[in-house]
Amino acid sequence: MNSKNQKLETGDGEASSASAGLDLPPRQLSSPSTSYCADGDTMKRASAKKLIERYFYQLVDGCGNENCDNEYCASSGKLKQLTRNQAAAQAIQLFSKDARLCDAQPTKVARTQSSNSVTKNSASGDDGSLRLQPAATDQPAVLRKTDQPDNQCAAQTATKDKPVPFLTEERLLGVLETCRREDSYSLLIRTLGEVYSSVESLSRSFPRAGPESPLDALLDRAPCDLHRLKKEDVRTLEGEPDKDEDSKEQGAGACSVARGSPDELPVSIPSLRRAYHALFQVPGHVFESALVNALTTLAGDMDLALRVYREGAADVVAALVVVAEIPVLGTSEYLERALPYLCKSAAHLPLGAQARLARLWARHSRPRLQGLLEALQQLVTLRVISGRFTREYCLQDEEGITAPTKLMKILYYANILAGELDPPELRHEDTAAAPLDDTLLSDLAVKSPRPPPPEDPLAAELGVSVLDSRRPLFHFAEFYNEPLSDAIEMDKDFACYKSGESLSHLADRKFSFMNYAFVLTPATKTLGLYYDNRIRMYSERRMSFFNTVVGQPTNPYLRLKVRRDHIIEDALVELEMVAMENPKDLKKQLVVEFDGEQGIDEGGVSKEFFQLIVEEIFNPDYGMFTVQEEMQTVWFNPTSFESNAQFTLIGIVIGLAIYNNIILDIHFPMVVYKKLLGKQGTFWDLEDFNQALFTGLKAMLDYEQDDMEDTFMQTFRICCNDVFGSTFFHDLKEGGDHVYVTQDNKKEFVDLYADFLINTSVDKQFRAFRRGFQMVTDESPLHLLFRPEEVEQLVCGSKNFDFNELEEATEYDGGYASDSQVIRFFWDIVHKMALESKRKLLQFATGSDRVPVGGLSKLKLIIARNGPDSDRLPTAHTCFNVLLLPEYDSREKLHDRLMKAINYSKGFGML
Template identity: 45%
Template sequence: MEVDEQGEASDSALSPLETKLQKSPKELIEQYFKLLTQGCGNAVCSNKYCASSAHFYKRTSVSPNEAAIEAIRLVKQKIAVECTVARETMVTQPTPSTSSSTDAFTQQSSSVSCKATPPSTVTPLSHTLILDTIKECKKHENWSELVRLIGRSFSQIDVLLQSFRKEDDSNSTLDMTSLQAAYTDLFSLSDNIFTSALCNAITTLSTGLAIELQYRIAYERDPKIVNIILIILSLPVIGSPEFIEQAYPEFLKAVTYLPLQGQKTLVQTFVRMGKEYQRSLLFSLQTLITVKIVSHDEWGSRHLNNDDSITSAAKMMKLVYYASLLGGEMDTPEMQFREKEHYTILKKSVQEFIQSATESTGKDRAESKEDPLALALGVKPLDSRNALIPRHEFINSAVNDTLEMDVDFTYFRSEGKRFSFISHPFLLNTATKNLALYYDSRVRMLSERRSAILSSLISGGQHVPNLRLRVRRDHLIDDALVELEVAYMDNPNDLKKQLYVEFEGEQGIDEGGVSKEFFQLITEEIFNPDFGMFVYDADTRQFWFNPDSFENEAQFTLVGILLGLAIYNNIILDVRFPMVIYRKLMGKLGTIHDLRSSHPVLHSSLQQLLEYEGDVEEDFMTSFVLSRKNMFGEIISHSLKEGGAETFVTNDNRKEYCDMYVDYLLNQMVEKQFNAFYKGFHMVTDESPMESLFTPEEVEELVCGSDDWDLQAMENSTEYDGGFDSESETIKHFWEVVHNMSVEDQKRLLQFVSGSDRVPVGGLAKLKLVIAKNGPDSDRLPTSHTCFNVLLLPDYNNLEKLKERLLLAITHAKGFGML
């Protein structure tokens, strides 16, 4: 193509150019307009139609109107003004967004272009330099120098590495105060005239940063390269649409190559930056993930888990999550050490029992692996009492709505070879994590079934692929506990087989409904205060271990097994434990913080003692001795320490008194009963990812179900069959009756159709109720298949009849034989 000195192209040149670039005149005008107003971001660009160039055809910046007119003229006169960027170093390669169009252009012409080479001398960025540049640009009404400064500085590792530094005890650190002040001045400018140059510069920077970090070049040369990451992450516009499109994802992708020590440094810096900085960074990461998901019409885990933009943001969010934990209220190191010692011994006893019973070695057992970054930081989510940012703010709805858990679970089982959201559980809600636990339990059930079949083929014995319980309704506890004891004494791994329950003398195949009824009935009996294993607090409406129970440890072990089996088989129970029980099951010890839910009156009293401003010894006259009544009304005294009766509580030792009081009440007094309970629970769940996935609050939801009693959600998710649909008259009558029921009757209905009156994890929408027509109008009662949540409803001809028949059915439906 012939081009004159002014860049004028012949008429014949435009057609192949447009064909090659596949750009309409409108797109070319928009492109030229950006070059004229914002530039390309290259400090040594020689294109006179680029605002970044020192050879810009105007000494002052052009107004938007002037730029629009000039862009139209350039297109109309077929003047090619593309900037061709030929970098000489790896750090300053062309950005992906411009390389394809640039190559196409240079193949056709040698038009006005620029060859950018790194400047020989570079001035690091500082607040003073930015202020001076802004003043100079305002003085000459030309912003090209500021655009060049931003484009040059933010595209080169060596420049940012020296920028915004301060000397502190001979250690060079990032001056965050100066950085934030500079950003305040920069982004107070109207029209963000340098945005395009900044986006291009960060994209270019990311390419070099990724390569240097990947091969440990930059970090080994200068660990302070972490400062570059902080400079970019602190940009107030980093989560805006312009940056989310390309620059931000590319940068996060580069950061994922940061070595473990660098990640640790980042987390510690985030902690120092505080809550608002962490929340702002979290918001930008959530925005990026959500935008990337919703911008695609069809998503699935195969795309979700392999999209670098999403996975890189998730990895960065993990750093923010750990910073939030460390910056909040944590258990003391002394308590963490004591818990580790105590529960290591307890867990070891469970594993040794299982190994001895199954004649297996520890090598045969799957051990959950801790996150290396968590180990380096010395942080465990369970040690957090009050994080800086509530955990629910880390949950991403788009991920939970889109994730295909079967695929993600496969990636999770690949042991780190593929990215898995299960390894980043802070992004997931309880319902999604429960689905992961469901897949895990089903995989283990299949494994135990295969082992049973293989064993029977080798030894010739009877193959028992499932855990079967045959019980009598009038001897429910005795039969269940005896059969479970036989099972775990013979082979504890049998507890990991799929559970089937059969009521003696009753017909029915257990597809889930019979097991639900079995657990409901047995928990009602076990937690009956008259049975004596647990005591009931009428104020909190919760159960606690009876320290004076006549039941032996084996009985509490079997209760723990039942609780574990319920979770393992995805069954909701009506069990009301205080939260401290779930914390203890996950390896914590009870502290004064836990009294708030388990013993609220005592918690209030101890807090008053700790905060009392008078003379504690004289006014309270309390010694280090506790007294309580046993189940027979006898007074039992316990000394909290040696010589406790002679040691009075004072202002100096009152914290020690409170800690010892709580430790005795929540840990020591029920240690025998709880340890047996813990043993039974972990014989079922010991190899599951429960502890790494769930918080104690979420484990309670797994056991007891959700508190979200939303009948409208259940109605919206209900499906219809056999001739019914949502517009059927009978269906409209049905929902009118249900919404006008009392809460107790609504629970009876839930019990009638699902086998449990508890709300599933994730709410009633997860129930997936099916209402099927069961013939024309008649006097028959509604029936149900509780295993599949199916309600069989005759096509009653009026509302009154439907209400009378339905209430009668749900009131007298107890017992599988009646359904």
């Protein structure tokens, strides 16, 4: 085949650029995973692509000759019908063996970007600025003002006739080739400076000429030498697109398209990545300062478009997609100069444009999202560490921190959309008037209707929720910024959050990190929830005082008086009476008194109360919950003899524990916390609910043979065991015993099975339980701040028993210091204890054997001297986490007294 060379014209002369090959422009086919750069090998590969494209369209559309006898041409009638992916893989194979190619042109031309020449127009002036002029192709090299769409960037100050320069992959390769030949990169610097400094120019660069051909994806994965393809290579290439399509149907791609039909991206991402790969083969010191300067100017252009002219958001979004693909965006020069200004400008994107950017990033920029997140995190961390903040000028006032956080929020939802999603129909909210059967609380929902949980505006615009995320593209924990979380003053941030609740317009609200909770660690978010709860408690106490003044005295606290040997009956009866008389009393500070025992509850007695009540309620002998032996988790007993009111009151107990900042020893599967936040359980939730069942059902889903009925012998009738060990059967659909599971209905069977176990069979019990939980937490920002796995930490605490952290965080009083002899003995003994003994020590000293959210470093333990050496046992003020330790004169004596204290202390020795 003959190839023809296109010319790159400059003010100094002419030079040949990429070999065009046939009728279509060259394209560099190397990717970041290959070693090709913009030199001879790349040009040969580009020419090869042109030939492969002719094979592709010959297979798909034919040559148009009715008498064609080429077995590799669709016009011959000898070729079976192929999908586009199959045709793409076969086209590569035909090229590798030099198969026959019809002389006539295909009925469709290849849909790639047209090639244009780059001209340095000397007639434009002596300033040396680049002018891009069109070659004789169907794609203009410049766009004039009269050709722009209505939503063009108004920040462009050119005249009507001034052309808008833009780049394509071919032009950039040509510029690089010219610069190498002339050993001068001035042309590249001028080109980047002119295009990357303008929103309008950058948004029109690297354009898509049409739908991306499957050849783009296949050739990016193909081996470097296309003439030496092995059969295994072709089979791999032919199979991967199908797998990609399957994954999209099950994961983010299909869901995101179904939810809001993301806008088409005018930029060709494969072309853009190839162009960047070629560009960054050039030593960075040659052009990167110019590129950074151009990006800084671009930020100003964005700012004008969004804040002054209030139009051009679509161009800004396209420009941000192009900029986000820069592979070195997180390096020092970009991080310190360009990225802060870009974030400040992007922070002014309107809500619709934010949603569009999230969809485009999720759909087209998945490989770059984590790198972009790391760059933004570095920027925030740098500003937090280097800033000088006071009570008057805090983190919330620093735009260098808030702007990247706003952009990170768009990235957060892009991460959700790019992962695996469950359908939004699984999200639900119990109707407020739904009665609770056989309970005195049946009309409680009508008396106190719950306000809807707060919803993030961007999530609402996208039609997605964090609850929909079965598996994000990368873990949510990577969004935590620990330096920011440690530095933030949550009381100040909470004040900003509350003041913004009364303002309807988002632009008028003061920035609060509680509205961007994904960036905060669970320990910091717990502090925000603590402030909200405490303010509600003080508000209820103040109202009680006012009522007393006007002659209607009420108790300022939620007081529970219980007997140790009847703790369940006493607690549930008193809570039911409170919920019936005035549910708002549940928002008061809890004060517990054990009948016949002295002690003032400053927190420690409440901790013991919850510990005892949880031990008894979740004991399988009590009959309300069962234990899943394999996973060692508890689950609702669908055949429980207890009324639904009892489950409501258990929900109130769990809510009160969160409300009073008390951690419980509860072992629910994760699906419980998802359901508490409003999402139905699915098949995927069986993995930590019943691992053996999940494995069996997954094997059924993965089985592809035609003998499924004979292999599994499974009908739509399932066998279950109740709490007493008795067997019963349940039909998942009408006549289920006569409907066998086949390849066609296996997914329906799995979904119905999981729905029955997790949702339907315990529906009444769980609805009552959730209703009680919401009676306490309905007005708190729990939904706003926490994901399901974080709610588990909030209820159960951390699972990391690191006593080295506790030692570092412990304070000393009464004459003790970290280097005191008895203190050194104490920590030597503690570090050598078994885990069970360590838990008992925590129980003795703090009233709870659980680790707080964030680890033991968040537990402020105080060890105080309690007199000289004596035979007394250690004691503790659990309300204040104070351990009173006599100054024993030997390690052996300390060990003996300490072990006796922690093993025989229940109800004694704790004040």
